[in-house]
Amino acid sequence: MFRKVLIVDDHATTNDAVNSILSNLGVQTIQKALYCDEANLKVQKAVLDNDPFDLIITDLSFKEDHRESTLTSGEDLVKKIRSTFPDLAIIVFSQEDHFQIVRTLVKKCGANAYVWKSREGNRELPRAIEAVYNGDLFVSRQLERALHQKETTEITDYDIQLVSLLANGYSKKEISSFFKSENILPSSISSIEKRQNKLQDQFGAANVTHLVTLMKDAKLI
Amino acid sequence: MFRKVLIVDDHATTNDAVNSILSNLGVQTIQKALYCDEANLKVQKAVLDNDPFDLIITDLSFKEDHRESTLTSGEDLVKKIRSTFPDLAIIVFSQEDHFQIVRTLVKKCGANAYVWKSREGNRELPRAIEAVYNGDLFVSRQLERALHQKETTEITDYDIQLVSLLANGYSKKEISSFFKSENILPSSISSIEKRQNKLQDQFGAANVTHLVTLMKDAKLI
DNA sequence: CAAAACCTTACGGAATTCCGTAAGGCTTCA
């Protein structure tokens, strides 16, 4: 079983519950961090002390507070840990359930498991810990389709960036200029308009404001 | 101390942690509900059995699932319980922290306490339970200003309804017609335009799409 | 290799939004 585990969550209730699960599994050393920078520091310090963590269980969303942060989300933390410590096992334990987020965390950011903080979360987390310890990938049953189903109308990073810019108040003219300056293709106003129309059809949105609403509800932006 | 308590939360980890806190406080009977309709049913059944609950601790947001629901949020549940059982103590235990939501839950919906699921949530919850048992109102220290500070540029229900309609893809023309048909004043296109401009200034939004984004981020819509 | 399909870009007209000004009514204050 894992020897030394770090729990990263800013909800004390979650920390206590995960602590119990780890104790029941026989994990010897359990530490906690309440925000991402603290977690990153603890991981680095542990390596310097020649007593590294071998598992991290982290949430994705953290409450912003007065601290200056370089890592503001669980996703940032997962990326950072994966790039710095390629062998450190990472379990994401979050209530976020959108397929795009799951796919990103597991396929792009390199998490070893994604456990949905659902009603069955307490039962799935021990299973995820065992699976990851055995070298297996684990994703909550309800979210497995996120990794397998190939959607014919996939949302691309370009789409997300485009709608994010629209959501942040930029006009299509301004976005076109920005894309041209950043060498992001396609960059014409017409193309942006057509891509937006495509997304509106896909989401059944009446206009761009509605599209932004639907994509925020789906947590794509 | 409270005799019989119902915990309403769809996160098993939270349920377990709150369960521990209540046991430590000497609460004899603790039951759980994973969604709002289940909670409402349990409360009604307990009254019929002549063994009612005297406290409910509930989250606000619940994951939608396949069930047909009449109560889809903690706010719905709080309103329902307060209108049906005026003396049943209600504690809201949520990670939602926007002042408007706190004000609504406590002042309009009649919750006896609002505890923020923050890093100090585990320490504040026992204090909230004691305070409510003693007949006092309790709100997490960081959110107390929600009840006291009188904002000069308060967001009204009209504003929220207006922006919700904009967010859902309706044009100002359509909204004007809708307001006229529902006898909601003011209802002219000009007034709607001016009210939207006022909100855009207030939030520092570049356009209506940006306003919707900022108000969703603030969880006002 | 050629045709079909799709993407990018441009264009123009209709529709809507943005922006500022103005008039009348209501509320507040001196």
Added chain:
DNA sequence: TGAAGCCTTACGGAATTCCGTAAGGTTTTG
């Protein structure tokens, strides 16, 4: 009681978006 301030509504012009069509290039398919 009257003036000042604010709100609601209307109006018009400028700017932007919406919508459809078209041309050229690229990719896919037979």
